[in-house]
Amino acid sequence: MRxxxxxxxxxxxxxxxxxxxxxxxxxxxxxxxxxxxxxFHLKDAASADHSSADLIVNMVPGSIGHDxxxxxxxxGHNIVDLxxxxxxxxxxxxxxGVVLWDVGIAPGLSNMLVALAxxxxxxxxxxxxxxGGNPAQPDEGWSYMAxxxxxxxxxxxxxxxxxxxxxxxxxVPAMDELHTVDANGRTMEAFLTDGLRSLINLPADxxxxxxxxxxxxxxxxxxxxxxxxxxxxxWAFDPQRxxxxxxxxxxxxxxxxxxxxxxxxxxxxxxxxxxTTGLVTFACxxxxxxxxxxxxxxxxxxxxxxxVIHDVIEVLKNEGVAVDLRAFDxxxxx
Numbered sequence: 001m002r003x004x005x006x007x008x009x010x011x012x013x014x015x016x017x018x019x020x021x022x023x024x025x026x027x028x029x030x031x032x033x034x035x036x037x038x039x040f041h042l043k044d045a046a047s048a049d050h051s052s053a054d055l056i057v058n059m060v061p062g063s064i065g066h067d068x069x070x071x072x073x074x075x076g077h078n079i080v081d082l083x084x085x086x087x088x089x090x091x092x093x094x095x096x097g098v099v100l101w102d103v104g105i106a107p108g109l110s111n112m113l114v115a116l117a118x119x120x121x122x123x124x125x126x127x128x129x130x131x132g133g134n135p136a137q138p139d140e141g142w143s144y145m146a147x148x149x150x151x152x153x154x155x156x157x158x159x160x161x162x163x164x165x166x167x168x169x170x171x172v173p174a175m176d177e178l179h180t181v182d183a184n185g186r187t188m189e190a191f192l193t194d195g196l197r198s199l200i201n202l203p204a205d206x207x208x209x210x211x212x213x214x215x216x217x218x219x220x221x222x223x224x225x226x227x228x229x230x231x232x233x234x235w236a237f238d239p240q241r242x243x244x245x246x247x248x249x250x251x252x253x254x255x256x257x258x259x260x261x262x263x264x265x266x267x268x269x270x271x272x273x274x275x276t277t278g279l280v281t282f283a284c285x286x287x288x289x290x291x292x293x294x295x296x297x298x299x300x301x302x303x304x305x306x307x308v309i310h311d312v313i314e315v316l317k318n319e320g321v322a323v324d325l326r327a328f329d330x331x332x333x334x
Contacts, residue, residue, distance in 0.1 A: 001025065001289050002052055006045035006068065007059035008034035010237065011082065011104075011148055014270055014278040015057060019285060027053075046071045055288060057281065058083050061149045073097035073298075080288065082281050086155060088197055089298050099298040103284045104277035105262065106131040106209065106247055107197045108301050109316075112309040113249045113260045114199060115302035121253035124204040127164075128250045130181055130190050132212030133273035136242035136265070143214035145243070146235040147273030153235065154228050156211065157221060161192040162200050164207035169200055175218055177210070183246045184263060189215050198300035212246065237271070245272035257328040264321045276321055283315040284308075 001024055005016045008030040016038050019026045026038040029045045041048060045060055046068045058081045060068050065083020069092070072079050076096035080103055081089055089101040102108050110129045118124055133147045146153050160171045178191045195209030226234060247262040264272040284301075287293060287308045294303070304312075313323050 001054045002027070003285065004029060004048075004050050004053040004056045005038065005059060006030075006056065007061070007083075008032070008036060009059070009061075009148065010271060010274045011278050011281075012059035014274040015059065015082075015281050015285075018278065018282045019057075022282075022286065024285075024289070050075070050077060053077065055080065055285060057285060059281075062086060062152045062155065063149075069099070069101075073099060078288070080281060080285055082277070084152060086159065090198060090300070092298055098294050098296055100284060100288070100293060100304075101298065101300060102197055103281045103301055105245065105273075105280060106195060107199070108277070108280045109262065109312065110195075110209070110247065110249050111199050111301040112304060112312060113258075114202065114251055115304075116306065116309060117251040117253070117258045118202060119306065121251070121256050121258070124202070124251055124253050125206065126250075126252040127199070127202075127204050127207040129195065129209040129247070130183075130212050130250075131195075131209070131245075131247035132183075132188070132190075133245040133271075133276075134188070134212070134214055134243060136244055138214040138216075142220060142234055143217050144235055145237045145241065146232075147237055147243070147245075147271050148277075150232040150235045151228060154231060156193050156195075157218070159194045161194040161208070162196055163192060163209075164196075164200065164204055167203075167205050175222070177208070178218065180215075181210075181212060181248075183212060183248075184261070186246075187215065188212050189218065191218055198302065202302065239269065239271065242266075243272055245276045247276075255330045259326045259328075261324050261326075262316070262321065267320055275319065276316070279316050279319055279321065280312055283312040286315070287311060 020037045028038040062085045065085035066087040073095040081101040175191045181190045190210035193211045244265045249260040251258045266272040
């Protein structure tokens with residue numbers, strides 16, 4: 001199978017390398033020179049010739065992700081989309097392409113875990129997703145470094161958040177509902193961001209996604225006078241600094257509760273966010289190479305069948321990412 005990877009940033013380079021190591025013929029397209037084991041093309045992703053590709057993995061920044069995806073979809077390609085553009089792929093016009101979108105940790109794995117719970121338990125009362133990639137220790141500055149496009153982080157902090165309250169989709173300001181959370185023994189803060197995306201359509205009484213940061217980070221952002229370009233420099237990723245990614249997905253339905261936790265601290269020079277995001281993408285590509293996942297259309301990760309979702313979880317575990325499930329039934333102590 002020939003795979004075209006578009007975008008070779010922190011996550012894109014990781015996914016590309018994993019696919020090469022797994023024996024695929026991989027071509028990487030970027031407008032910036034990248035050191036990669038794949039065949040490299042210094043070309044614009046949208047205008048390049050992808051006619052020979054069996055599958056395309058779109059990992060360009062969110063600011064251009066939807067435009068690139070639209071072109072590929074119109075050309076009839078099979079596409080795994082990881083661009084997290086503000087305009088979600090379900091708003092694409094009808095086309096001949098087949099798209100699986102939002103295949104990272106959150107959205108992505110979070111959607112898959114919620115889907116497993118919904119298929120088991122039925123209509124959900126409450127869904128809470130808390131996730132963040134952060135330095136292992138806070139500092140006297142931002143206590144943060146961006147593991148993916150800093151401009152996408154800024155968009156996350158400013159775009160109004162779509163949540164579900166009383167069974168109705170509601171829009172609230174980003175950074176609302178700031179509260180303290182215990183991230184595996186770390187006292188951190190969480191606040192609403194617009195991360196539910198396709199999950200907003202799943203029947204539930206209450207649902208929200210929260211970004212997790214060290215205390216003081218978001219307050220500093222709210223009062224900063226730095227420009228977006230200055231924030232890019234301030235949040236530059238330092239590969240030598242220890243960091244971690246942590247996620248909790250909590251689903252409640254009647255007397256039943258399911259709580260998944262996912263955690264990673266990076267490995268062999270790869271950041272935790274590159275691993276937890278990229279391994280989900282890699283596992284989805286691998287599953288698609290083994291059998292057609294969909295015949296047509298544009299699909300969010302919660303459309304994946306149970307066996308593929310469990311395979312994704314096993315890929316993460318086999319690579320050393322901690323994925324744990326706690327189940328509480330019939331009102332057991334939580």
